[in-house]
């Protein structure tokens with residue numbers, strides 16, 4: 001089975017966690033694209049979606065799924081999103097597609113975060129995947145110097161502007177042994193919008209696509 005088939009199986013397994021008539025929070029990325037396609041098949045049974053990126057919004061709308069403004073929604077039951085890495089504590093690195101800030105905001109409003117991944121995303125310690133940090137453009141050099149003091153190797157992602165008009169710095173070579181502390185520490189640097197560690201808001205349920213089938217971890 002290919003990696004993409006494992007992603008698709010994990011994405012389709014998430015449909016079983018969506019209550020009838022609910023608003024669905026939708027993440028971003030290649031795994032979520034499979035989920036959006038599956039959501040299109042049950043669109044008559046949901047109340048609409050809240051999206052975490054322009055890319056996902058376009059895909060949802062193309063399938064005729066209504067996209068709601070988050071400011072009009074007080075709370076909703078499930079948020080479905082992928083991850084670049086996930087550890088056994090269900091802490092994640094996200095933002096490989098530069099959508100981390102809106103993802104973190106939408107996830108904060110959801111009761112349950114369901115993470116859909118193929119098994120290549122599972123790690124013991126976060127940090128092999130370079131950690132994305134969204135920064136206000138004028139702060140990029142300062143933030144890079146501060147990130148280097150933490151022991152990482154910051155590299156501004158070329159030719160990428162986020163949906164919020166900001167830059168992404170990818171921090172290479174960070175061993176993130178305390179994700180809660182590192183998430184907070186990086187978010188404390190002036191000029192950082194947010195970073196791609198999702199530890200304070202980790203996943204509640206993980207659906208892992210494997211060659212033997214999709215596993216559910218809680």
Ligand SMILES: O=C[C@H](O)[C@H](O)[C@H](O)COP(=O)(O)O
Nearest residue numbers: 029030031082095096097099
């Ligand atoms: O910004 C992008 C998101 O955080 C994605 O959830 C993450 O990069 C995983 O994407 P994919 O499903 O394409 O591996």
